[in-house]
Amino acid sequence: xxxxxxxxxxxxxxxxxxxxxxxxxxxxxxxxxxxxxxxxxxxxxxxxxxxxxxxxxxxxxxxxxxxxxxxxxxxxxxxxxxxxxxxxxxxxxxxxxxxxxxxxxxxxxxxxxx
Amino acid sequence: xxxxxxxxxxxxxxxxxxxxxxxxxxxxxxxxxxxxxxxxxxxxxxxxxxxxxxxxxxxxxxxxxxxxxxxxxxxxxxxxxxxxxxxxxxxxxxxxxxxxxxxxxxx
Numbered sequence: 130x131x132x133x134x135x136x137x138x139x140x141x142x143x144x145x146x147x148x149x150x151x152x153x154x155x156x157x158x159x160x161x162x163x164x165x166x167x168x169x170x171x172x173x174x175x176x177x178x179x180x181x182x183x184x185x186x187x188x189x190x191x192x193x194x195x196x197x198x199x200x201x202x203x204x205x206x207x208x209x210x211x212x213x214x215x216x217x218x219x220x221x222x223x224x225x226x227x228x229x230x231x232x233x234x235x236x237x238x239x240x241x242x243x
Numbered sequence: 244x245x246x247x248x249x250x251x252x253x254x255x256x257x258x259x260x261x262x263x264x265x266x267x268x269x270x271x272x273x274x275x276x277x278x279x280x281x282x283x284x285x286x287x288x289x290x291x292x293x294x295x296x297x298x299x300x301x302x303x304x305x306x307x308x309x310x311x312x313x314x315x316x317x318x319x320x321x322x323x324x325x326x327x328x329x330x331x332x333x334x335x336x337x338x339x340x341x342x343x344x345x346x347x348x349x350x
Contacts, residue, residue: 172336172343173286233278233285233286233287235284
């Protein structure tokens with residue numbers, strides 16, 4: 130299972146765009162890249178998943194270069210409620226089509242200030 | 244998308260006591276996972292079920308932890324006897340959805 134490296138913490142202000150980059154040099158051909166968000170006292174929440182190029186949903190965008198050795202989660206116009214820990218994970222899909230056997234690091238603690 | 248209910252929400256026990264956690268899928272998913280999250284760390288996989296069967300329990304401390312999944316739906320995770328270092332949040336996951344977890348404090 131590929132390991133990931135991401136910054137321990139980041140600070141931002143309300144209304145700014147935040148980009149969190151994750152490196153995964155040993156990503157395998159079958160691996161997908163997934164980002165989760167976690168608030169205190171809650172389980173992680175799925176944000177976005179991609180395999181290559183760019184993926185966008187109503188919450189975030191995920192940019193993946195051609196070599197797939199890194200990825201960038203982009204959060205547009207953050208608010209105070211986006212203060213959380215963000216985890217980058219890589220892994221292949223399980224029988225049910227999601228990722229299960231994931232290795233979580235410590236994540237990136239994003240602090241959004243007014 | 245799967246929904247996940249976990250109970251109890253909190254539990255405090257003394258070391259060497261036993262404890263059980265429940266995971267009740269609101270909607271079905273073939274694969275169920277239990278994770279342990281110690282304060283300040285990311286979740287760590289304990290066990291993976293596919294339907295009723297165990298797919299991966301390589302990181303489950305089998306001398307004290309046990310888990311089962313009944314009829315491929317509900318699941319329980321048990322610790323007997325508990326140690327101080329078992330204090331953590333125990334999370335159940337189905338599909339892409341984590342439950343809110345059970346926070347265990349061992350004193």
